[in-house]
Amino acid sequence: MSRFLLLFSQIILIFSTITSSEKTEPTCQDIDAYNVCYYKGVLVEVTQRRFEDRLDLSDLDLLAIRKDAFKNVTATHLYLNQNNRISVLKRKSFRGLPKLERLHLDDNVVPLSEHLFAELGHLESLSLVFNRINSIPRDSFAGLSSLIWLYLGHNDIPAIEAESFSNLNPGLLYLWLNNNKIARVAPGSFAGLTELNRLHLDHNQLEGLASGAFRGLNKLEDLYLNNNRITSVSEALLRDLVGLKRLYLQQNEISTLEPGTFQGLSQLEQLRLDGNKLSRVAVGTFTGLFKLEDLNLSDNHIHTIDNGAFADVVKLRILYFSGNNITEIDKKITGLPSEVIVV
Template sequence: MTRLDRHAICVGLLIFCILADSQSYRTKKGICKRCSCEKLNAGPNQTLRLDCSRLEANDVEDLLGYGEDEGHGGAWTLPYEASQDYRIIKIILDANSINHLRRLPPLKEEFPNATRESETGSTVNVTPESVNSTGFDIHGNSTASPSPPSDDFTMLIEVSFRANHVKRIDPGAFAALSNTICSIDLANNDLTYDALPGSVFGGDFSNQRYEPLPNLKKLNLARNMLHSLDAKIFEHISFTLEELNLQWNSLGNSLDTVTEAALSTLTKLKTLNLADVGISSFPEGLAHALISLENLRLDGNKLAVVPTSLSMASSSLLYLNLNRNPITKINATSFVESVHGSAWSKLETLDISAMQELTYVLKGSFENLKGLRTLRCAYNQKLMHFDEEAFRLMGDDEMEWERWKGFQLKEVNTIM
C-alpha cells in the first residue's frame, strides 16, 4: 500500500470517531491509535471534539499530507453522522512539533470501509454494501433514507495548533476549509511579524470579498513572538472576525502605527485581549475604529491611568479589565464622558484588582457607570481609601440608601 493510499484510508479513521444513537464508536485501525473523540454538549450547537494532539512525527505528516507525497494527500473525511448531528467539529492538533504549517487538507463527506467497534464490544463491519450511493455509512441506522441537513444547518470547523513551535505558515494555509472554519488557535508558538502576512488567512476566490474566510470569528495569537502586526494581516477576515487574542506578545510601550492600522480594520471585533503586551496607553484612533467592541482586556500592562481614549470610543464597552496595572488612583475623571456622548453608559463589569500601586478610589469615580453590575476591586495591597461616595455624590438631604440610586449593581467585591 502506498503512502498516499494509507493516508486516504487512515485519516478518516484517525480523526472522526462517531458518537451516534447514544453509543460511542471507535475504529480499530488508525495511524496514531491515540486520538480521542468527545461529544461536548447537546442541543442545537452540539460539538464533536477530536483530540489529535501529541502524535508521533510520522503520524502528523500523514494526517496533514506532508512528507514524500506533500500536497497530494487525501482529504479529511467526514462521516454522515457528523455532518448531520454536529454543528461544530473541533480538531485539536496541539503539541505536535509542527514548525511549518502548510496548507491543510480539505474535508469531504464520506466514510471509508472500516470495522467499527461499539463500547459494548459488538463489531460492525462497514462495507460498500452498507454505504448508500452518496458514500455515507448507513449501517445500523433506521431503514429510512437519511435526510440532508436543513438549509439553516451550517457545520463549522475549529482548529487548534497550540504549542507546536510554529515558525512559518504558508499562504492560504486554511483556504481548503474556507467556508467552514470559524476558529483558529495558534497560541503558544514562535510566530513573528514576518510569519504572518495577510496571505496566511486568505481563503477561496469570492465575487463578494477578497479571498475571504467568511465564517472565521475567533483568532488566538497569544504567547507568540510578535512585536508588531503586518498592516494587512486581517485583510481577508476583517469583516468577520469577532474575537482576537494577542496576550503575552511584547508589543512595546505603545502600539506602532502598522499594528494600530491592522487592528483598526476590525470593525466587527467584539472582544480584544491586549493583556500583558507592555503598553502604557491605548490609541485614540483605535478606540474610534473598533465600533463593535464590547469586551476589552488591558490587564497586566503599564497603564498609569485609565486611558482617556476609551471615553471617546465609538462603541459602548460591556466589560473592561484593568487588573495588574500601576494605576495609583481612580477618581471622577477616570471614566469621564466625552462631548460625543458616554462610551461608559453600557459598561456592566469592571475589574480593577491586583493593582500594586492603587491607593485611592475617590468621590464620583464611578458616577458615569450607570449600567455597572459587577465591580471587582480586590487584592489591592496599598488601597487605603475607598470613598463611600465613589458611585454617587450625595446631597445633604439624601438618605444613605439613596447612595445606589440609578445604579444596577449586583456585585461589589472590595476584598483588601
C-alpha cells in the same frame, strides 16, 4: 568455483529481495472502520471499510503524510494529535477527505505553507496548538471556506503580518493566538475577518499596538490582550471595535489612560485593567462606556481618583479595587452609582 559463485549470487539475490521488501512494504492495521498503512513514519494509505465519522490516527509515531494518502475517506473528525511528530505535509496530503469538519494536529511539528489545507473546503475547526510554528506564510489557510475555529496557541509565532490570514474564510468566528512570541501586529492583519467574534492575543510579548491593528473587526465581542507588556492603549487603536463587549487588558504595563480612550466602545460590558501600573483615575477615562457593568482596577498603584471620575459608568454593578493605595472610595464625590459593589 562456478558452483560457489552461483551459490553466492543466489544468497545476494535473496538478501536483496528481503532488503527490498523491508524497504517497500508498509505496515497495515485495522483501526476501527479504517485500514491504515504506514512505513517508517510515513502515512501511506488510508481506506475505509465501513462508515465511521471519527478517524483516530494517534500513537503511530507518524512523521509525514504522503500525498493522496486518504482514499475517499468520509470521516468528519480526524485526530493526529497524540504521539505523532508530523513535520512533512504537502498541499495534497489531505485530499480524499471530502467531508472532514474537524482536524486536530496538536503536538506535532507542522510547518505552515501556502494552500496547505486548500482541499478541505468543509473544514470547520483546525487545531495546530503546540507545533513550534514560527511563521504564517501568505495563503496558509486559503481554501478553508467553512472554517469557524482556528487554534494557533502555544507556538513560536513572532509577529502577525498583513498577509498572515490572506484568503482565510471571512466568516471565521474564533481565533486563538495566545501563548506565542508575538511582539508586533501589522495594521490590517485581521481586516478580512469581518465576522470574527473572539480574538486571543494574550500571553505574548506585545509592548504596543499600531493604530489599525484591529481594523475591520467591528463584530468582535471578546478581545484578550492580557499578560503582555503593553504600556499604553489609545482611542485610535480601539475605535474600530464598536461591537466589543469584553476587553481584557490585565497583567500589562499600562501606567496612564488618556481621557476618551474607550469612548468608542459603547457596547462594552466588562473591562479588566487589574495588574497594571495605573496611579490615577482621571475624569473622562471611562467616557462612552454607557453599558459597562464590571470594572476591575485592582492591583495597580492608584493613589488619586479625580472628582467625577466614574460619572460616565451609569450601569456599573461591581468595581474591583483592592490592592491599590486608596482604602476607601467616596461614591458621591467620584461619581460612582450608589448601588455599585466595591470589592
